[in-house]
Amino acid sequence: MPEFDWITTLSIIAGVIAVVMPTVGYLTLSERKISAWIQDRVGPNRVGPLGLLQPLADGGKFFLKEAPIPSHVDKIFFLLAPAISMATALVALAVVPWGGTTPTPPPVKTVEMVNGAERPVTDALATFETAQAAHAEKFQSVIMPGLDIGILYVFAIGSLAVYGVILGGWASDNKYSLIGALRSSAQIISYEIPLGMSIVGILLFTGSLNLETIVAWQKQHGWFFFFQPLAFLLFMTSVYAECNRLPFDLPEAEQEIVGGYLTEYGALNFGMFMIGEFTHMITTSLLMSLCFFGGYTLFGLEDSFSDPILGYVLKAVILSAKVGFFLFMYQLVRWTIPRFRFDQLMALAWKVMIPLSLLHLFGAMLVRQFQLSNWVLTAISVSLFIGAGLLAVAINAGPNNTPRRRKIPVMTLPVGVN
Amino acid sequence: MAIAEQDVAWVAAPKLGLLEQLYIPIVLDGLSTTVKHLFSKKRTESYPEQLPVLPPNYRGVHRLNRDSEGRTKCVACYMCATACPAHCIDIVAAPAPAAWKDREKYPETFVIDELRCIYCGMCEEACPVDAIELTTLYDLTGMSREQMIFDKEKLLSIFDQTTKAGTDPVRTSGSKLGPAAEAPKPTSTH
Numbered sequence: 327m328p329e330f331d332w333i334t335t336l337s338i339i340a341g342v343i344a345v346v347m348p349t350v351g352y353l354t355l356s357e358r359k360i361s362a363w364i365q366d367r368v369g370p371n372r373v374g375p376l377g378l379l380q381p382l383a384d385g386g387k388f389f390l391k392e393a394p395i396p397s398h399v400d401k402i403f404f405l406l407a408p409a410i411s412m413a414t415a416l417v418a419l420a421v422v423p424w425g426g427t428t429p430t431p432p433p434v435k436t437v438e439m440v441n442g443a444e445r446p447v448t449d450a451l452a453t454f455e456t457a458q459a460a461h462a463e464k465f466q467s468v469i470m471p472g473l474d475i476g477i478l479y480v481f482a483i484g485s486l487a488v489y490g491v492i493l494g495g496w497a498s499d500n501k502y503s504l505i506g507a508l509r510s511s512a513q514i515i516s517y518e519i520p521l522g523m524s525i526v527g528i529l530l531f532t533g534s535l536n537l538e539t540i541v542a543w544q545k546q547h548g549w550f551f552f553f554q555p556l557a558f559l560l561f562m563t564s565v566y567a568e569c570n571r572l573p574f575d576l577p578e579a580e581q582e583i584v585g586g587y588l589t590e591y592g593a594l595n596f597g598m599f600m601i602g603e604f605t606h607m608i609t610t611s612l613l614m615s616l617c618f619f620g621g622y623t624l625f626g627l628e629d630s631f632s633d634p635i636l637g638y639v640l641k642a643v644i645l646s647a648k649v650g651f652f653l654f655m656y657q658l659v660r661w662t663i664p665r666f667r668f669d670q671l672m673a674l675a676w677k678v679m680i681p682l683s684l685l686h687l688f689g690a691m692l693v694r695q696f697q698l699s700n701w702v703l704t705a706i707s708v709s710l711f712i713g714a715g716l717l718a719v720a721i722n723a724g725p726n727n728t729p730r731r732r733k734i735p736v737m738t739l740p741v742g743v744n
Numbered sequence: 745m746a747i748a749e750q751d752v753a754w755v756a757a758p759k760l761g762l763l764e765q766l767y768i769p770i771v772l773d774g775l776s777t778t779v780k781h782l783f784s785k786k787r788t789e790s791y792p793e794q795l796p797v798l799p800p801n802y803r804g805v806h807r808l809n810r811d812s813e814g815r816t817k818c819v820a821c822y823m824c825a826t827a828c829p830a831h832c833i834d835i836v837a838a839p840a841p842a843a844w845k846d847r848e849k850y851p852e853t854f855v856i857d858e859l860r861c862i863y864c865g866m867c868e869e870a871c872p873v874d875a876i877e878l879t880t881l882y883d884l885t886g887m888s889r890e891q892m893i894f895d896k897e898k899l900l901s902i903f904d905q906t907t908k909a910g911t912d913p914v915r916t917s918g919s920k921l922g923p924a925a926e927a928p929k930p931t932s933t934h
Binding site: 360363364365366367368371559658659661662663711712715716718719738 | 746760761762765766768771774775777778779781782783784785786787788790
């Protein structure tokens with residue numbers, strides 16, 4: 327068991343917050359800048375050089391504005407909702423390995439078979455303790471090192487974020503807010519299934535829920551993206567839905583339900599929802615990099631410095647570059663794919679992604695059971711994907727199937743009236 | 745009146761092929777468009793630093809043109825005030841000084857209320873002697889309503905200003921006035 331050290335933990339927490347919060351701030355700027363560039367505009371460029379101080383100005387505005395609380399709302403839950411939304415997003419970062427880590431040592435056998443009879447291992451405890459002590463010696467750039475339920479923890483906390491949305495929508499006592507919250511809960515519950523299922527294929531291979539072990543496995547065998555491209559695709563799509571990002575941002579569809587669950591919020595309460603949303607984007611980008619793109623590994627390039635400090639820095643840089651790429655993808659996709667209709671959204675989750683993720687999981691099981699090469703799973707992955715496409719062509723289905731048109735009898739006016 | 749059934753054309757949604765059903769090629773196609781725009785030339789005009797290039801027929805603030813001798817061309821015929829749909833032109837005519845041989849009247853005062861004006865350019869079209877023109881000055885500001893009521897001197901100074909700056913060259917000849925300037929011919933029937 328690694329010793330709990332207040333100072334190390336607090337300094338890592340401070341470091342993570344010091345990195346994540348400005349990143350969130352600058353994500354709002356990059357969101358606006360990239361939106362502007364894609365629309366052939368320049369974007370915010372007045373505050374500071376190239377508009378780089380815009381997040382500070384926005385933050386200051388959020389703090390100085392009056393936070394209006396409508397008289398009809400349930401005040402406790404109304405104020406609790408943004409806090410939950412932000413806190414859950416931040417807490418999920420606790421298990422992310424930012425730089426170099428050494429995974430926790432595997433369990434030690436306490437019983438061994440000798441001549442068909444069980445015999446307790448005499449030095450099991452000593453072996454265990456030396457292994458743990460050796461592990462505790464090494465510096466881990468994680469807030470919570472050696473948390474064996476790592477990814478489960480991230481998912482559990484991530485699902486809690488929906489409470490913020492639902493509470494906000496319910497407490498606002500506004501129909502638009504409520505509809506937004508309902509949409510959000512339906513959407514998140516539906517997309518949790520393919521999200522979780524796509525990750526199970528990985529867990530089968532690593533044999534651990536610990537994110538550090540998952541990264542270590544990929545360092546040894548290669549990135550999961552190459553072996554399970556379909557799982558990555560499902561994961562990415564589900565994560566876009568989880569973050570309420572376009573094309574799945576129905577909970578805040580302005581054209582239909584004003585601001586959704588955000589309708590009644592203003593000033594810092596709104597700001598906290600936004601911080602939560604952007605932090606969730608960072609967390610999910612981290613998950614994509616860690617689970618499918620090998621975390622801080624880059625084909626052995628991450629070990630090019632022998633100096634331990636430089637090594638940690640390089641690994642952190644590699645990880646941030648991957649995260650940055652996924653954050654950029656979030657923003658590009660936003661302006662590429664228009665919003666889905668709600669029935670299309672649900673059909674995509676239940677009719678396409680859940681069956682596909684189940685079949686993919688079955689393929690992963692087969693590969694594990696019969697000790698096949700990992701590349702077999704790649705083939706299974708790709709053929710499942712193309713097979714789904716062929717099936718869709720064969721039955722002429724798809725989320726953009728034409729809605730059934732009813733023929734409405736034309737009302738004819740009486741003779742002489744026009 | 746409902747649209748007749750035969751006038752309605754039902755357009756069927758295009759049938760999706762394998763590439764469309766696979767989503768990813770289509771999404772990549774869309775992404776390539778997005779990325780192309782990301783790096784394309786921006787259309788933004790950074791206004792105070794970068795001034796707009798306006799077409800010469802832009803309808804901004806009015807001016808009263810001067811003739812070659814520096815006098816106002818206006819002959820106080822009231823055509824512009826009559827044509828003005830916003831009734832923002834107020835002219836007081838007076839007999840022209842004796843030295844001005846080419847015209848009978850001249851405007852003693854010529855006032856345009858720039859806040860009432862709708863910048864339609866009808867006055868410019870109506871003027872028989874090309875005395876009033878709309879310039880490309882667009883950033884018209886004032887601290888009070890009174891400041892926005894332009895009198896003859898102000899309108900003539902806009903002529904000086906715009907011709908000097910070269911933004912609005914005089915579009916008509918500066919010398920000969922039109923027939924509206926001439927005194928009515930004496931009727932010789934009696």
